[in-house]
Amino acid sequence: MLFSHRNTRSTLVLGAALLLNVCLSPAGTIRLQPVSRETVEARLGRYGGNNQRREQTLKEMFEEAGCDGRHVSEQTVRGSKLPNVICVLPGSSDKTILVGAHFDHVSEGDGVVDNWSGASLLPSLYEALKSRKRSHSYVFIGFTDEERGEVGSRFYARAMSKDEVAAVDAMVNMDTLGLAPTAVWASHSDKMLTSALFYLASELGFKVEAINVEKVGSTDSEQFAARKIPSITVHSLPQQSSDARVIHSSKDKLAAVRRDDYYDTFRLLSTYLAYLDELSPAPSPPPHP
Numbered sequence: 001m002l003f004s005h006r007n008t009r010s011t012l013v014l015g016a017a018l019l020l021n022v023c024l025s026p027a028g029t030i031r032l033q034p035v036s037r038e039t040v041e042a043r044l045g046r047y048g049g050n051n052q053r054r055e056q057t058l059k060e061m062f063e064e065a066g067c068d069g070r071h072v073s074e075q076t077v078r079g080s081k082l083p084n085v086i087c088v089l090p091g092s093s094d095k096t097i098l099v100g101a102h103f104d105h106v107s108e109g110d111g112v113v114d115n116w117s118g119a120s121l122l123p124s125l126y127e128a129l130k131s132r133k134r135s136h137s138y139v140f141i142g143f144t145d146e147e148r149g150e151v152g153s154r155f156y157a158r159a160m161s162k163d164e165v166a167a168v169d170a171m172v173n174m175d176t177l178g179l180a181p182t183a184v185w186a187s188h189s190d191k192m193l194t195s196a197l198f199y200l201a202s203e204l205g206f207k208v209e210a211i212n213v214e215k216v217g218s219t220d221s222e223q224f225a226a227r228k229i230p231s232i233t234v235h236s237l238p239q240q241s242s243d244a245r246v247i248h249s250s251k252d253k254l255a256a257v258r259r260d261d262y263y264d265t266f267r268l269l270s271t272y273l274a275y276l277d278e279l280s281p282a283p284s285p286p287p288h289p
Contacts (some may be wrong), residue, residue: 030274033131035124037263043124044178044262045254047116051104051144055082058103058119058142062087065123066130067140077144077155084152085142087126089134096164097136097276098171098229099125100153100220102146109252115146117236117257118174121266128270134277136169143220146175153220157227170276171231173221174269178262179246180238182269186210188222190230193276197232197268200275206268213237234269236261 046057055074062072067087074083085103101118105111122140129138145151160168170193182201186194194210201208213235221231237247246256 030271030278031132032128032270032274035128035266035270037259039127040121040124040263040266041259043120044112044117044257046120047110047112047254051082054103054105054116054119055085055142055144058085058122061120061123062126062140065127067123067126075156077152079155080145080148080151082144084144084156087122087140089126089130089138089140091134091137091277093135093137094167095136096139096168097273098139098141098168098224099174099273100141100143100171101174102143102150102152102220104143104145104147105252106147106248108248109246109250110254111252112254113179113252113256114176114247115174117177117262121174121177121269124266125270125273129274134274136277138273146220150218150220150223153223157223157229160227165227165229168224168229171221171224171229172269172273172276173219173224173231173233174235175219175233176235176237176247177265178257178259179236180258181207181209181236181261182265183209183211183235183237185213185219185233185235187212187214188219188225189232190225193230193232196276196279197234197272200272201268204268204271206264208268211235211237234265236265 043061047054059072072087075086076083099122101122102115103119105114119142122142126140141156143152146153184194184197198208219233221233225231246252
């Protein structure tokens with residue numbers, strides 16, 4: 001996340017806890033494959049190395065999670081030495097949900113919070129969703145060079161055709177997780193997607209806050225919002241200025257991540273992604289003549 005300083009916030013506080021098989025109206029039963037806390041935290045712990053090593057690690061983790069063969073790829077990005085890393089979970093329709101997080105980091109600190117915390121969740125989210133055939137296809141994207149001006153996400157969004165843009169029902173962006181409970185950049189997020197997240201959190205008993213960070217700079221979801229794709233950015237920048245100063249500093253280390261909050265964010269987001277598929281069922285493609 002491009003970071004400077006914080007702005008004001010509005011807050012909605014909800015409870016805590018989750019079942020991986022839940023019944024919600026109007027979504028019906030949401031089914032997920034459990035991914036253990038140990039697995040999620042082990043992936044978070046694989047942050048080491050430069051950006052090139054992190055790109056390679058992310059691809060390895062996708063493959064270990066079961067996204068391999070023709071479903072995992074690298075997208076060459078103009079203006080970057082490193083590619084975007086893409087994993088696709090095919091659905092039964094032509095509708096798509098994009099899930100993104102940047103894997104690069106600045107030289108200060110280890111870049112665990114900003115943003116290996118988001119990038120390393122991508123394989124776990126894939127793993128949680130893969131056990132059941134979904135209507136939407138999910139495209140998980142590890143973006144390169146966000147810290148240099150959202151180079152990877154800008155390239156990806158601009159390369160999309162009009163038909164590809166029209167097929168996307170949601171873009172869910174994760175940037176800077178684990179400093180505090182789950183938060184949403186509400187002023188820069190689609191209202192329907194935000195409402196769906198708060199509704200789900202309320203039903204499941206999670207704590208979620210709307211924390212607007214107008215002066216943070218920017219984040220990868222902005223490139224998709226510019227193409228009129230409904231987008232939401234989930235983060236964890238807290239109100240406390242001492243915690244906020246972890247970003248882009250020597251304090252951005254594994255020890256800065258609050259493990260309980262981080263795993264709760266994973267559990268909520270994995271259910272949210274499945275819920276979006278149930279909430280907005282995509283029509284099946286017409287049969288071949």
